[in-house]
Amino acid sequence: MADSWGAGAKCRSCGAAVDSRVTDGLCPACLLRQVAFGTGEESLPAARSWLAPTLEELEPLFPQYELLEPIGQGGMGAVYKARQRSLGRLVALKVLAPELASNPDFAERFIREARALAEFNHPNIVTIHDFGKTGSLYFITMEFVDGVNLRQAMSTGRLTPAQALAIVPPICEALLYAHQHGVVHRDIKPENLLLDKEGRLKIADFGIARMLRVEQPEAVAPTSGLSHGQGELTQQSVVGTPQYMAPEQRDNPSQVDHRADIYALGVVLYEMLTGERPGAKFEAPSRKVQIDVRLDEIVLRALESKPELRYQTAGEFKTRVEALASGEAPTLSVSKPVPIPTAEVEAPDWRPQPDVRVNGYIQVTLGLLFLVGFPFFGGVVTASNGDYLTLVYLAAVFGGLAFPGIPVYLDARRQPTVNRQPQKLSPVVGFFVFAWVMFSIPLWQMFFKSAFFLSSLGQHAFLILVGGSLVQLIPLGLGLIHRGQLKTPQPPLDDKPVRQPAPTALRARGLVVPAEQLDTFWGQLFIHHCQGEFFLDDRWLRIHRHRPLPPGHLAEIPLSSIRDVSVDRYPAMVNLMGLNRVIVTYDSGSGIRQMFLTPSLNHWASLGDTNRHAFDWCEYLRAARDGRSPAVVPQHRSSPGSRRWVPAALIFTLTFLGAILFTSLTLMTIWNSTREPPPPQMAPPPELVPQEVKKAHVP
Amino acid sequence: MSAALPNAGGFQTTRWTQVLAAHGGTQEARQALRSLCERCYAPVELFIARHGNPDEARDLTHEFFARLLERDSLGNPDPQRGRFRSYLLGAVKHFLADRRDHEQALRRGGGHIPQSLSDMACAAADGEEARADASFDRQWALSVVESSIEDLRQEARATAETERFEILKQWLMPNAEVNAAQLATLGLSDGARTVAIHRLRKRFREVVRGRIADTVSDPADVGDELNHLIAALRTE
Numbered sequence: 001m002a003d004s005w006g007a008g009a010k011c012r013s014c015g016a017a018v019d020s021r022v023t024d025g026l027c028p029a030c031l032l033r034q035v036a037f038g039t040g041e042e043s044l045p046a047a048r049s050w051l052a053p054t055l056e057e058l059e060p061l062f063p064q065y066e067l068l069e070p071i072g073q074g075g076m077g078a079v080y081k082a083r084q085r086s087l088g089r090l091v092a093l094k095v096l097a098p099e100l101a102s103n104p105d106f107a108e109r110f111i112r113e114a115r116a117l118a119e120f121n122h123p124n125i126v127t128i129h130d131f132g133k134t135g136s137l138y139f140i141t142m143e144f145v146d147g148v149n150l151r152q153a154m155s156t157g158r159l160t161p162a163q164a165l166a167i168v169p170p171i172c173e174a175l176l177y178a179h180q181h182g183v184v185h186r187d188i189k190p191e192n193l194l195l196d197k198e199g200r201l202k203i204a205d206f207g208i209a210r211m212l213r214v215e216q217p218e219a220v221a222p223t224s225g226l227s228h229g230q231g232e233l234t235q236q237s238v239v240g241t242p243q244y245m246a247p248e249q250r251d252n253p254s255q256v257d258h259r260a261d262i263y264a265l266g267v268v269l270y271e272m273l274t275g276e277r278p279g280a281k282f283e284a285p286s287r288k289v290q291i292d293v294r295l296d297e298i299v300l301r302a303l304e305s306k307p308e309l310r311y312q313t314a315g316e317f318k319t320r321v322e323a324l325a326s327g328e329a330p331t332l333s334v335s336k337p338v339p340i341p342t343a344e345v346e347a348p349d350w351r352p353q354p355d356v357r358v359n360g361y362i363q364v365t366l367g368l369l370f371l372v373g374f375p376f377f378g379g380v381v382t383a384s385n386g387d388y389l390t391l392v393y394l395a396a397v398f399g400g401l402a403f404p405g406i407p408v409y410l411d412a413r414r415q416p417t418v419n420r421q422p423q424k425l426s427p428v429v430g431f432f433v434f435a436w437v438m439f440s441i442p443l444w445q446m447f448f449k450s451a452f453f454l455s456s457l458g459q460h461a462f463l464i465l466v467g468g469s470l471v472q473l474i475p476l477g478l479g480l481i482h483r484g485q486l487k488t489p490q491p492p493l494d495d496k497p498v499r500q501p502a503p504t505a506l507r508a509r510g511l512v513v514p515a516e517q518l519d520t521f522w523g524q525l526f527i528h529h530c531q532g533e534f535f536l537d538d539r540w541l542r543i544h545r546h547r548p549l550p551p552g553h554l555a556e557i558p559l560s561s562i563r564d565v566s567v568d569r570y571p572a573m574v575n576l577m578g579l580n581r582v583i584v585t586y587d588s589g590s591g592i593r594q595m596f597l598t599p600s601l602n603h604w605a606s607l608g609d610t611n612r613h614a615f616d617w618c619e620y621l622r623a624a625r626d627g628r629s630p631a632v633v634p635q636h637r638s639s640p641g642s643r644r645w646v647p648a649a650l651i652f653t654l655t656f657l658g659a660i661l662f663t664s665l666t667l668m669t670i671w672n673s674t675r676e677p678p679p680p681q682m683a684p685p686p687e688l689v690p691q692e693v694k695k696a697h698v699p
Numbered sequence: 700m701s702a703a704l705p706n707a708g709g710f711q712t713t714r715w716t717q718v719l720a721a722h723g724g725t726q727e728a729r730q731a732l733r734s735l736c737e738r739c740y741a742p743v744e745l746f747i748a749r750h751g752n753p754d755e756a757r758d759l760t761h762e763f764f765a766r767l768l769e770r771d772s773l774g775n776p777d778p779q780r781g782r783f784r785s786y787l788l789g790a791v792k793h794f795l796a797d798r799r800d801h802e803q804a805l806r807r808g809g810g811h812i813p814q815s816l817s818d819m820a821c822a823a824a825d826g827e828e829a830r831a832d833a834s835f836d837r838q839w840a841l842s843v844v845e846s847s848i849e850d851l852r853q854e855a856r857a858t859a860e861t862e863r864f865e866i867l868k869q870w871l872m873p874n875a876e877v878n879a880a881q882l883a884t885l886g887l888s889d890g891a892r893t894v895a896i897h898r899l900r901k902r903f904r905e906v907v908r909g910r911i912a913d914t915v916s917d918p919a920d921v922g923d924e925l926n927h928l929i930a931a932l933r934t935e
Contacts, residue, residue, distance in 0.1 A: 011872075016933065026872050028844040029932040034871065034900065035907040036925045152829060279917075560800060 052078035053095065053137075061134045065093060065141070081144060084129075090144040091129055098136050110138055116183055117206055124174035126194065126204045145204070147196035154190060154272065161291045164272035165325040167193070170201040171265060172318030178206060179258040179314060186256060188264035189244045190271065243267060243277040247305045259307040262317055266302025266310075278303060294324055363477030370470035451669070461665050465658065505537040506620065506634065508599035512545050513581070514553050515594035524573040534597060536624060541584065543595070553595065554588050561587040565621045567614055570596070577607050580614035582621065599634065715783045715914050729768065735783055735913060736764055738846055742838035743791055749831055750795055763794045782924060783914035784839050788832065836931035843928060847906045851899070863895075870896040871903055 011018045011027035018027045055067045058080070065082040068090075072079050077096045084091050096110075114131040121127070127143040150167070153159075159167075171193060178185060185192075185206050194202045246263035249256045271277050273295065274288040282303075284296040298320050304310045311317040450458075512532035517523040532545035541557040549555060564585040569578045581596040601613050616634035623630030715735065718728045743763065748756035767790060848868065855864035866881050887895060911928075912921050 022841055023844045024848055024868060026844075026848070026868070028841055029929055030872055031844050031903070032840065032907065032925060032929045032932065035904045036922070036929065148829070560803075 055080070058095070061137060062093065062139075065091070067093070082141070084141070090146075091141045092126075092144045094140045094142065096138040096140075106138075107133070114140060116181070120178065120181065120183075120206065122174050122177045123200070124170045124202055125178065125206060126202045142204075143202075145194040145196050145202050147194055149204075150190035150193040150195060150201075150268070150272075153195050154275075159272045161273060161295065162325070164269060165295075165321055167201060167272065168265065168269055168321045169318045169325075171203060171268075172314040172321070174201075174203045175258070175261050175265070175314035176318070178203075179261070184256060184258050185261050185264075186249070187244070188261050188268065190268055193268065246307070248307060257307065258314070259310050259312070262302055262310050262314060263304075263307075265314075265317065266299055270299050270303065273299070292324070298324065360477040360479070360481035363473035364481070365477075367470050367472070367474035367477065370467060371474075455669055457665060458669055461662060465662055505535065507533065507535045508597075508617070508634070509533050510600040511581075511596070511598040512543050513596040513598070514550050515596065516550050518571065518574070518596075521573070524571060527570070527574045534599075536621065538624065541621070552588055552590055553593055554586070557584070557586050557588075557595075559625045561589075562621070562625045563587060563592065565618055565625065567618045570598075578611075579607065580611040582614050582618045584621065715916055718783075733768055736767065736787075738910070739784075739787060739839065739842060740764075741842045742835050743787065745838050746788070746791055746831065746835045747795065749834065759795075759798075763791060766794065782916070782920070784836070784924075788835055791835075833931060836927065840928035840932045843907060843910055847903060847910055850906050851903060854902070864899075867895055867899050871900060 009018050009020065009025075010016065011030055014027060014030055014033075016027060016029055018025060022028075023031065052070065055070070058067055062082070064085055066085055068081040068083060070078060070080050071092065077094055080093045080095070082091050082093045083089070110131070114128065117128045118131070126145060129141045129143065131138075131140040133139070171188075175185065175188075183206060185203065187205060188203070192203060192205045194204050196202065244264045244267045246256070246260040249260045249263075267277055270282070270285060273285045273291060276282075276288070284293075285291055285299055286293045286296050298317075301320075302310055302317060311320070510532070511527065511530050512534060513527060513530045517527070517530060529547055530545065532543060534544070535542040539559055541559060541562070543549065543555050543557070545555075562584060564583075566583045566585075567580055568583055569575075570581050572578075579598060581598050584595045584597060586593055586595070597614075597617065598610070599613055599617050601609055605613070613634055616632045619632050620630045620634055715731075718732045718735070740760065744756050744760040747759045747763070848871075851868070852861065852864055855861050863885060866885055882892075885892065908921055908925075911924050912918055915921060915924050
């Protein structure tokens with residue numbers, strides 16, 4: 001009677017405990033088994049799946065082992081954790097289901113395979129300690145891996161592409177080793193890839209598939225499924241988990257070679273990356289999740305349906321994966337919303353920055369060209385005036401004008417720099433430069449024909465300004481070249497770290513640029529529209545901007561939603577000299593967003609100081625996000641804190657004075673030339689002028 | 700009740716497929732998700748109770764489902780998104796982790812620590828996680844069985860055969876032992892009883908398979924999922 005089974009009662013069929021309070025007191029496992037096996041006949045056979053022996057049943061059979069606990073069980077066998085009494089070591093004891101051994105040549109095959117496996121010695125393959133037959137039970141003891149299988153690891157959280165890639169090379173090494181010894185695994189799947197607590201990978205169940213193979217022509221390659229208690233309970237799955245099987249393994253099991261393992265590993269990699277197994281028709285991984293497209297090629301090649309199109313060895317597979325993983329870790333594009341944060345992917349090697357350096361070379365070349373050409377050009381000018389003193393005068397002026405560039409160069413030498421992918425000159429920028437040059441030629445022609453340029457004063461003013469700015473290009477260009485050559489990947493926090501008990505609230509004025517702003521040419525050009533303020537306290541990063549933020553962005557970013565903080569440089573279009581930005585990647589609730597912050601120091605701050613300030617902010621933001629003490633605290637100085645303001649002020653003053661001088665000289669010359677009538681005979685008598693003026697002014 | 704069940708063998712598009720195909724975006728998909736969620740209240744509540752304060756579990760479960768159904772989309776695909784069960788387990792974990800993070804963020808200003816492979820292995824090997832997962836799966840299996848029996852009972856009630864069902868249901872088990880008094884109350888000849896039992900078992904299989912089919916993305920996975928649930932029931 002069903003209801004007579006109280007809590008703690010046992011099912012009469014399978015012996016499992018049955019709780020009368022649920023499922024009407026019927027044994028749920030038996031009910032489901034009825035669903036699984038039921039063929040409609042009235043007398044349902046008792047569960048066809050093999051019942052794993054209990055520890056008590058096994059103990060007399062294995063006196064040499066202290067059986068500790070069952071690890072997993074399936075229809076074809078069971079695995080137990082045990083301690084080998086003689087050596088005291090932990091082992092995994094695998095007991096094969098007796099009905100498997102009913103096949104007449106099983107014993108022979110078992111011994112043959114087990115011996116082959118026992119010779120294996122590889123750090124990424126589970127070692128076989130012993131095997132044999134006790135009573136009617138075949139058993140294998142092997143290394144106990146204290147950890148989880150890859151299936152369990154995947155179920156605890158999504159693997160990042162980097163983690164997924166890290167898993168492949170050790171498996172490939174183990175496969176290569178086994179293949180060289182003539183053993184094909186045939187059943188690579190996440191359940192058979194064990195991950196110990198140190199994160200080391202080991203392949204389990206090598207050769208078991210072959211051991212258990214039913215030698216019948218129609219038999220499809222089986223699975224072991226011994227270790228992890230799943231599958232093999234119904235007829236449907238006795239044929240295995242076809243998702244990991246290479247097509248030729250499914251269609252023609254006798255033709256299987258080592259490339260079937262490569263296919264299966266491809267399936268595992270695909271599953272780690274996308275969370276799904278590839279079906280009959282499947283998409284490239286990068287179309288499902290945001291990953292490096294170069295991974296597609298690697299995965300798809302392993303998944304080729306024809307073995308000859310796949311990697312021919314596991315070593316080849318490994319090499320390809322490692323090249324991608326070590327060369328450039330699959331980075332994520334900067335300004336697009338991404339599902340996974342960049343998590344501080346740092347390019348391991350330094351790379352030059354052509355955008356800055358090419359600029360520097362051009363500047364230095366121009367400056368040198370002028371210096372070389374100056375005596376010739378100056379000679380022409382002075383010869384025309386017969387005034388050689390002018391040459392000396394001009395040389396002195398150029399020297400003076402070149403001077404402010406020198407501290408800028410020195411400042412550049414102190415600048416921290418960041419790694420950056422090489423940036424090509426965008427075709428749009430190139431077009432505008434070209435258009436400007438073409439457009440300016442007639443302007444220059446007009447200028448050279450103008451009365452102002454033909455006057456001595458005009459020539460001197462032109463020489464001073466053009467020459468001076470050209471000469472100044474030399475130190476500026478040297479600075480740029482130097483910046484491009486800096487090899488420090490991360491900010492050299494040169495000062496002693498200021499230890500603070502906890503992050504305190506900070507406020508800064510500066511650029512607040514949503515990543516989308518830089519998607520367009522005009523956005524890059526009008527970056528100064530993004531002026532604003534930001535405040536940081538222990539919970540929030542609050543942003544105030546003079547213009548509203550684009551939709552999707554948060555004005556108040558909780559620190560807990562910040563995924564990543566890093567420092568990078570703005571594109572050359574925004575700032576030619578290389579202005580740094582703090583990239584804040586955060587989860588806005590509707591997706592991952594990026595915001596670029598450039599805190600400004602004060603009006604006199606040099607580019608180098610501003611860039612260092614950005615690094616300080618980056619470090620401080622990271623510390624605030626992680627809830628730890630920051631190594632540095634960005635010091636906002638309202639007044640110049642160092643003597644570097646002297647050159648800055650000098651540049652500013654000279655430029656300002658030069659502009660005033662140039663403008664006034666130009667105006668004066670123009671004024672003079674309009675006042676002076678060109679033909680002398682047309683000139684009115686001097687005494688008439690005031691009268692005419694007077695007349696003109698009297699209405 | 701029975702109208703909500705898919706026809707035997709005819710479940711080409713399952714509810715879960717509908718939800719997945721629309722990424723949870725359309726009205727039908729939401730409806731499908733809602734009806735899926737209605738059936739899995741118990742495992743979720745038990746899972747939540749296991750992870751936190753049992754007193755709060757009911758409220759948290761309410762909150763979890765409310766949020767799940769409010770969402771515009773299903774979010775990122777789960778590593779095992781083939782199954783609704785896995786998806787839901789992932790979502791519950793995410794929900795609980797979010798709450799924890801939120802509480803921690805309030806306390807000390809956030810902190811996402813990137814997870815390394817060995818951390819993950821440790822966390823997973825810790826056993827607690829695995830045990831909780833196993834318990835969730837076990838509860839899931841129980842709720843599938845229980846709700847399927849309940850469906851049969853409802854069907855019996857519709858035809859006013861409740862009493863007969865209460866006795867016949869024991870034959871859902873293999874080796875059923877039914878006492879003579881109950882047999883007598885059935886008032887069925889041996890042949891008629893055999894036919895009735897046969898029909899009941901068949902219907903039970905259809906209902907269970909239908910329920911499971913609703914939660915997998917590929918009808919071919921039903922057997923696999925069934926295996927998983929049987930295995931889940933065996934681990935205690």
